[in-house]
Amino acid sequence: MIIDILTLFPEVFSYLYSYSIIGKALENNKFVLNTVNIRDFSKDKHKRVDDYPYGGGPGMILKPEPIYDAIMSCKTEKSHVVYLSPKGKLLNQEIVKELARKEHVILLSGHYEGVDNRIVENYVDEEISIGDYVLTGGEIPTMVVIDSIVRLLPGVLSSDESFENESFYQGLLEYPQYTRPENFRGKRVPKILLSGDHMRIKKWRIINSLYITLSNRPDLICNNKLDDTTSSLIKDIIKNI
Ligand SMILES: C[S@@+](CC[C@H](N)C(=O)[O-])C[C@H]1O[C@@H](n2cnc3c(N)ncnc32)[C@H](O)[C@@H]1O
Missing domain, CATH: 1.10.1270.20 (tRNA(m1g37)methyltransferase, domain 2)
Incomplete structure (x- = not known):
């Protein structure tokens, strides 16, 4: 399985590379993990990726163009694009099992007040929430999803750690x-x-x-x-x- 993380904070995910079972699974090529920095796709001279919401209201919204380009940089016909969002379906073990069967999962991690809805409507296959509360960003939810999927991949848990x-x-x-x-x-x-x-x-x-x-x-x-x-x-x- 290949997992691509689209994020504004790739450095946060270094934790996964050193963390025991997930780190070992990566080392043993049980899955491939890539981080894609959404900011790298900003065409703005200041590398801005957010803007004010149309219609007013507090906070900033992630602009659609850099996210679209980030998705397209890794998407293939086998990709399943997930947006981590409090508005999504509540994550459970059934959803985790489904995700663990995919060949390629792209996890879009939001920030600020979320992403422009045209991305969600047109380029996301599934919106997933990790619980009925709001976090500051999608990095922790993304790690939750990765941890829960990876432990189900063949050969990741030893036979005496059956799930x-x-x-x-x-x-x-x-x-x-x-x-x-x-x-x-x-x-x-x-x-x-x-x-x-x-x-x-x-x-x-x-x-x-x-x-x-x-x-x-x-x-x-x-x-x-x-x-x-x-x-x-x-x-x-x-x-x-
Ligand atoms: C502050 S939140 C945005 C909340 C949004 N304005 C709302 O009310 O639904 C910023 C980002 O954190 C992530 N996030 C926050 N809570 C989450 C949750 N319970 N499950 C999954 N992702 C979450 C999402 O990626 C979201 O785009």
Whole structure:
């Protein structure tokens, strides 16, 4: 996969090159990451990329021409152009899985009051928000999207770091996890996890996943269909009550 980031602040993304799993994935050529500085495409003698909003109002808007030229500098017929924006669809694991299947993703990182809407309407395939709040710029949302995609790419996580039991992957939040010591300040690890009985452990985890999801994110239960393995394990638990 190739990821191109269109930004006014390419230096912010140096973090990704040194950060453990993502940095290693880059080093091992699991994906290619390029940053494109939108300002390099400004034809203004002062390299300006923003201007006042038509109709008035506070703040500045990113002009369409440099963004258009920046997109065209890397776009091919395989490209999927994403604009990170609080007005976009809320990012979730399903969207991440879809993005991880693309050959080429272009991530447009906005700034100031956002980008001229003619770019969004005509040259962006998808608008994605990372949450119902407004940040100062699209750099952090872009990094969130990259991190979430890259860990799903083949060979990025080792086999013992599988994401299939993680929160959201099968529509439920992850069950509670524990590690050594068995007794931490008088708080013990649930006995069942020490039993070695894999089937009982699996059932314990599913019941706990359901409990945590119902307590913290009931919307996930309403909006997702359980996968076949989880449903048959739950049916089995009910049968044995
Ligand atoms: C200050 S925001 C612009 C907000 C815009 N005026 C609005 O009210 O929707 C500047 C940039 O930050 C990014 N941004 C801010 N919040 C975001 C969010 N929740 N998700 C994704 N991108 C966000 C976008 O790229 C946006 O263009």
